[in-house]
Amino acid sequence: MKNRKTMKAAVIDRYGPPEIQSIRRVAVPEPSAGEVRLEVHVATVGRTDTATLRGHPFFARLMTGLLKPKMQTLGMDFAGVVDAVGDGVSSFKVGDRVFGISPENFGAHAEYLCIPADGAIAHIPDILPFDQAVVGEGAWYASGTTDMLSKGDRCLIYGASGAIGTAAVQLAKARGAFVVAVVGTRHLELAKNLGADHIVNYETEDFTKIGERFDLVFDAVGKTSWRACRPLLNKDGVFSATDLGPGWSNIVLSTWFGITGSRRVRIPFPENAPGFIRHLAELMARGEYRGVFDRYYALEDIVDAFRYVETEQKTGIVVILPD
Numbered sequence: 001m002k003n004r005k006t007m008k009a010a011v012i013d014r015y016g017p018p019e020i021q022s023i024r025r026v027a028v029p030e031p032s033a034g035e036v037r038l039e040v041h042v043a044t045v046g047r048t049d050t051a052t053l054r055g056h057p058f059f060a061r062l063m064t065g066l067l068k069p070k071m072q073t074l075g076m077d078f079a080g081v082v083d084a085v086g087d088g089v090s091s092f093k094v095g096d097r098v099f100g101i102s103p104e105n106f107g108a109h110a111e112y113l114c115i116p117a118d119g120a121i122a123h124i125p126d127i128l129p130f131d132q133a134v135v136g137e138g139a140w141y142a143s144g145t146t147d148m149l150s151k152g153d154r155c156l157i158y159g160a161s162g163a164i165g166t167a168a169v170q171l172a173k174a175r176g177a178f179v180v181a182v183v184g185t186r187h188l189e190l191a192k193n194l195g196a197d198h199i200v201n202y203e204t205e206d207f208t209k210i211g212e213r214f215d216l217v218f219d220a221v222g223k224t225s226w227r228a229c230r231p232l233l234n235k236d237g238v239f240s241a242t243d244l245g246p247g248w249s250n251i252v253l254s255t256w257f258g259i260t261g262s263r264r265v266r267i268p269f270p271e272n273a274p275g276f277i278r279h280l281a282e283l284m285a286r287g288e289y290r291g292v293f294d295r296y297y298a299l300e301d302i303v304d305a306f307r308y309v310e311t312e313q314k315t316g317i318v319v320i321l322p323d
């Protein structure tokens with residue numbers, strides 16, 4: 001039986017490397033009006049967590065806290081069971097199985113989490129266990145790019161084996177696009193299973209010389225550039241990236257193309273997280289979307305989980321089990 005006054009949480013007091021996190025007992029949060037509290041069964045460590053822990057890039061501290069992080073506990077993805085509801089909540093009740101993301105306050109690296117009932121939270125489809133429902137973060141970031149696609153568009157996804165890349169392949173297919181996935185040797189089978197129409201092995205072939213043109217090229221791992229990918233784009237084709245690019249080139253170019261109005265280079269930040277999580281629940285219920293999971297860590301081993309994610313070698317999602 002759990003002690004309901006205090007809970008285990010991975011706590012941070014400053015920016016720094018994974019080792020600065022410690023597992024402590026802190027007060028269980030009480031849901032305010034309009035919030036639900038859930039018992040977290042599964043969480044993840046993603047690149048947002050690792051970047052936020054280090055306070056990198058520095059300008060991101062405008063949102064997360066200039067000198068020290070505003071949030072005491074990281075963790076954006078969650079899946080669990082509602083165990084209390086605040087005043088005025090009618091969309092969820094105690095016992096509901098829910099999943100979602102907490103992009104502003106984080107907090108899922110703990111045994112309990114409070115989140116607005118009208119936030120990015122939805123019921124887990126009945127067919128899914130908890131550990132297959134922590135899929136929100138990478139998918140939400142990917143959606144900022146895949147939402148540009150229409151049926152029949154041609155897109156190339158570079159780095160289709162990470163959390164964002166594996167999501168992007170599936171979301172692009174769900175929108176009816178033709179998808180070429182670029183991955184390394186160990187992920188060829190994965191890309192095929194995710195539904196990519198054609199797969200290029202970046203270790204044995206120069207993907208920029210495949211002789212095809214695309215409406216959209218998406219650098220989903222921050223390992224290529226507009227300059228390298230430009231020959232792949234058709235006349236109005238868009239290069240979209242998850243990262244700043246070499247020498248912050250993606251920031252410079254997206255600003256420049258924004259001024260000229262062509263918007264050919266973009267670093268899209270996804271919007272409407274609540275709507276997206278509900279859409280994701282529908283896709284998962286229809287079997288049109290699934291998470292790709294790598295290693296599982298206990299909350300006590302969170303430092304190791306962060307270290308692994310920082311290798312930039314994970315396949316899809318790294319899972320944390322708080323209890």
Ligand SMILES: NC(=O)c1ccc[n+]([C@@H]2O[C@H](COP(=O)([O-])OP(=O)(O)OC[C@H]3O[C@@H](n4cnc5c(N)ncnc54)[C@H](OP(=O)(O)O)[C@@H]3O)[C@@H](O)[C@H]2O)c1
Nearest residue numbers: 047048051159161162163164184221222223242312313314
């Ligand atoms: N700043 C933030 O808050 C933030 C938040 C989220 C994401 N992001 C950015 O979004 C990007 C993707 O994040 P993610 O979590 O999806 O990444 P991830 O899961 O860490 O990506 C790792 C995958 O990339 C593959 N990879 C490594 N080097 C590659 C290369 N040269 N070419 C192609 N694939 C390569 C790896 O497999 P192989 O090595 O076997 O190919 C591995 O499967 C990153 O650039 C990250 O910085 C930033």
